[in-house]
Amino acid sequence: MKTDARPPVLAADRLSVQVGRRNVVHDLDFTLQPGDTLVILGRNGAGKTTLLHTLAGLRDVAGGDVLLSGQPYAAWPRGHEACLRGLLAQSQPDFFSATVLETALVGRHPYLGRWDWESPEDEAIALAALATLGLDGFAERQVPTLSGGERQRLAIAALLVQQPRLYLLDEPLAHLDLHHEIGVLDHFQALARSGAGIVMVLHDINLTARYASHVLLLDGQGGHEFGPAREILTAERLSHAYGHPLRAIRDGSQTLFLPC
């Protein structure tokens, strides 16, 4: 990793997270440097979303600390944390109708003062993000008229508009077709190369192998394994975590995992 005067994007220090009385993780330690992409894997109900929300500062920890750019969430001035980390939630409910552009502009909220309105610059940022996700020309559309995949891309666009340093993505590939899956992951890879940190929950092990620098594997019983992707992604570990046998197939430099 190149030397960076800035503190790590995100760090967990002896972090424990619980749902009710059940452990999701216990004594988790990791450091996410600029350029790192951490993928969280685990079976349904293992607590991936809970952990991601804890890393986003939206839930209380059961023990330990989450450090965003070197400081606990509580130490950041209220609202400033939203300039540093963004969260793509698992679902984007729409209770009220809104246009695509209005929805994308939501990401500018942390940068605006109480009485400010979005400036043409904010609008330019939003339109650029929409174009990145292939939604140019959609600005005036009403969100309820979009398809599931288009809504997911809109949610990702709104997150890009937020321009945080840390991106927390909960199943970013939901509803996306293959072309957009790769497009989205390539874009976040490019963001990581320019100094961002990425943490995402994925279900596709092979895409994880292709894009992750680090992997956190939750076993659903409070146990976890964390390390560089190459170390964690083994047939034995994955079979144990998912409770289903997998085998690894080597293809040149790539390893593919298939369920048996």
Added chain:
Amino acid sequence: MVEGQPTAGARTGQGSMRRVRSRAIAVLGGLLLASLAAMAWSLAAGAMPIGAADLWAALSGGQGGMEADIVRTLRLPRAVAAFACGGLLALAGALMQVLLRNPLADPYVLGISGGAAVGALGAILAGATAGWIDSGAFIGALAATLLVFGLAHGDGSWTQTRLLLTGVIVAAGCGAAVALMLSLAPEGRVKGMLFWLMGDASGATRPWPALALLVIGLAAAMPFSRELNLLSRGEVTARALGVRTGRLRGLVYGLGSLLTAVAVTTVGSVGFVGLIVPHLVRLAIGNDQRLLLPAATLAGGVLLCAADTAARTVVAPIQLPVGVLTALIGVPVFLFLLARHPR
């Protein structure tokens, strides 16, 4: 709002938010004019029509005379009460719709009007004077608010479903109490009770607290309007963007309840203003609370002021309770909207 208008020319493909905004500002200007027109109509129309010159003289405190008396002591308090309460109900409705994330919520959905009705009818039943009826309504409204808040918030959660269900149940309980009181009441008091229940501005002699609260309430809500936009998009989204949702929801709940309580105390439980006005305004200018809140407030005032004027003039000398008119207008409009926007 003016300083938010960018001065630089729009680049290609941009400026669409600005177009939306200038359209909305035109709507606000139009509503302001409509407010003045509704007030003027309300002051001029009635058993004794009053011309513009006399109206002006009466309002500017010129000569005395019967016209001036009628305008100052009868029509002005009533027009101001109707306008203020229409605004209060529409603003409270818009806030409740954000709080419950449900475009079909209204200010009474959490049982406030039921509590006020129990308080007011109890006071009427006891033979209380107008002042005590108002106090009874206000105390009943606050008691229902606290009851729903306490029951729904008891476990520390803030789910809309729980809040909504608690409100519905408390309202149902109040409805039973109201029915009981109506059946126990002596003949002579039932009409007063029914008028109160339907909403009636004729007894509104002290409209100024309602108007003052309207201004204060709007001024209190506006600084949070962009955060309300985020809240209407869901709890997680709002919190991830830095909104303190717990505090904001408490504020919205408290403010919405207070506005509703004062409106109900002043004119009784006038229906449908708090439901259809925010809804109609949303259809016209979208769901940006920065514009929706002031526009709904003005539109609610215009609607209730005009409806009350119609209520006392269409079948004069009989005066209808204004709540009957708003419901007669509101029900078909609402059904039309519902059919157009299947949810």
